[in-house]
Amino acid sequence: MRWYSSEMTRLYKALPANRDKLDNMTMQAWMDSNLEHQGTRDLVRWMILGLNNREPADHSFLSIVTSLRGQIVQSLRDGIEYRLEGGTQAPAEKMRAELGASVRLSTPVTNILQDARGVQVIVSSGEIIRAKHVIFTGTPWTSNKITWSPPLPSPKKRLFDKLSTMGNCVKMSVFYDTPFWRQQNSSGQVIGTVEVDGLFFPACLDNSPLNSSVGVMQCITAGNTSTTLMKLSKSARQDAMVKYLARALGDQALTPFHYEDKDWVASPYIGGGVYPILAPGVLTHDYAALASDFGHVTWAGADTLPLDAHNFGFIDGAIQTGEMAAQRVLKSFDEAVLSV
Numbered sequence: 001m002r003w004y005s006s007e008m009t010r011l012y013k014a015l016p017a018n019r020d021k022l023d024n025m026t027m028q029a030w031m032d033s034n035l036e037h038q039g040t041r042d043l044v045r046w047m048i049l050g051l052n053n054r055e056p057a058d059h060s061f062l063s064i065v066t067s068l069r070g071q072i073v074q075s076l077r078d079g080i081e082y083r084l085e086g087g088t089q090a091p092a093e094k095m096r097a098e099l100g101a102s103v104r105l106s107t108p109v110t111n112i113l114q115d116a117r118g119v120q121v122i123v124s125s126g127e128i129i130r131a132k133h134v135i136f137t138g139t140p141w142t143s144n145k146i147t148w149s150p151p152l153p154s155p156k157k158r159l160f161d162k163l164s165t166m167g168n169c170v171k172m173s174v175f176y177d178t179p180f181w182r183q184q185n186s187s188g189q190v191i192g193t194v195e196v197d198g199l200f201f202p203a204c205l206d207n208s209p210l211n212s213s214v215g216v217m218q219c220i221t222a223g224n225t226s227t228t229l230m231k232l233s234k235s236a237r238q239d240a241m242v243k244y245l246a247r248a249l250g251d252q253a254l255t256p257f258h259y260e261d262k263d264w265v266a267s268p269y270i271g272g273g274v275y276p277i278l279a280p281g282v283l284t285h286d287y288a289a290l291a292s293d294f295g296h297v298t299w300a301g302a303d304t305l306p307l308d309a310h311n312f313g314f315i316d317g318a319i320q321t322g323e324m325a326a327q328r329v330l331k332s333f334d335e336a337v338l339s340v
């Protein structure tokens with residue numbers, strides 16, 4: 001692992017040297033050629049799955065070197081340091097209450113038409129909303145589901161096609177009467193770096209509410225395990241999860257009173273989680289088209305930051321890009337008024 005760590009730092013610091021070479025191979029190909037010890041390979045696979053939610057064979061090696069910024073695993077402070085009271089949705093719900101009817105929920109956009117005067121946004125009911133400018137915050141996969149008129153410029157369309165594979169993550173939660181593991185002096189954090197019964201659970205943690213009224217354990221699965229699990233019935237998925245947890249937390253884990261899961265790949269307006277996956281060649285050939293405007297449309301969101309930004313793919317990054325895009329658009333309005 002020490003060699004792997006220093007090699008990742010060396011390759012990152014040497015960039016842009018070898019950029020094309022590193023982008024032409026997958027993370028798996030690099031691991032096959034460079035990591036002899038099975039234990040190291042397991043640990044690296046665990047890190048990639050935990051971080052990017054797809055198998056090492058899906059990623060360009062350059063994208064991993066770049067996104068890790070010379071480290072081997074992202075710092076815990078990068079987006080997962082805090083929990084929000086009321087859930088991550090709480091701030092958005094508070095803002096919605098303040099903004100009132102101007103926020104429209106369950107209103108999918110189907111078409112975006114634009115000409116020199118501005119934009120027409122058509123939603124699924126057929127209603128047309130007119131705007132001077134649009135800030136689009138969906139993932140590349142959702143950008144591709146919109147009918148654009150005129151069509152997206154080909155570099156952007158090609159990039160969105162290539163970024164339409166998102167992380168393959170399933171979030172699984174089991175509910176118990178109490179967070180019983182705390183009585184065993186356990187934090188509830190369960191880390192697994194190898195497959196157990198053909199399934200790989202990179203990380204499980206105590207996700208009980210702040211008042212501990214119930215005990216909630218949450219596992220996030222990734223890669224091939226997510227695909228295997230989603231072929232099973234919901235009760236078989238619960239069974240697999242509690243059997244895995246019981247190995248670490250004991251037999252009490254076998255009898256939850258409830259189970260829920262969410263397959264992010266099946267989420268119709270997200271397309272997967274946590275990030276879009278960069279296959280070989282995307283970073284060096286297509287990526288430059290990511291954040292550019294298209295007429296009166298500006299893209300914002302966690303995935304539009306540079307890949308080596310510390311908050312790429314995180315909520316903090318989504319907020320930052322949203323604020324920056326709004327400021328830029330408002331400034332362009334001011335400049336247009338001044339020039340009249």
Ligand SMILES: Cc1cc2nc3c(=O)[nH]c(=O)nc-3n(C[C@H](O)[C@H](O)[C@H](O)COP(=O)(O)OP(=O)(O)OC[C@H]3O[C@@H](n4cnc5c(N)ncnc54)[C@H](O)[C@@H]3O)c2cc1C
Nearest residue numbers: 079080108109137138142269273274301302313314315318
């Ligand atoms: C399992 C999981 C765990 C995560 N954990 C963390 C974490 O601990 N910390 C962290 O910082 N980040 C975490 N993230 C990442 C975080 O969720 C994202 O960084 C953040 O949601 C990105 O925000 P965004 O606004 O860029 O995009 P999104 O959250 O994807 O928002 C885009 C919005 O656009 C909407 N939309 C898309 N298409 C259309 C359409 N055609 N019409 C109308 N609306 C549309 C979508 O419904 C969505 O509401 C996690 C993600 C997942 C999946």
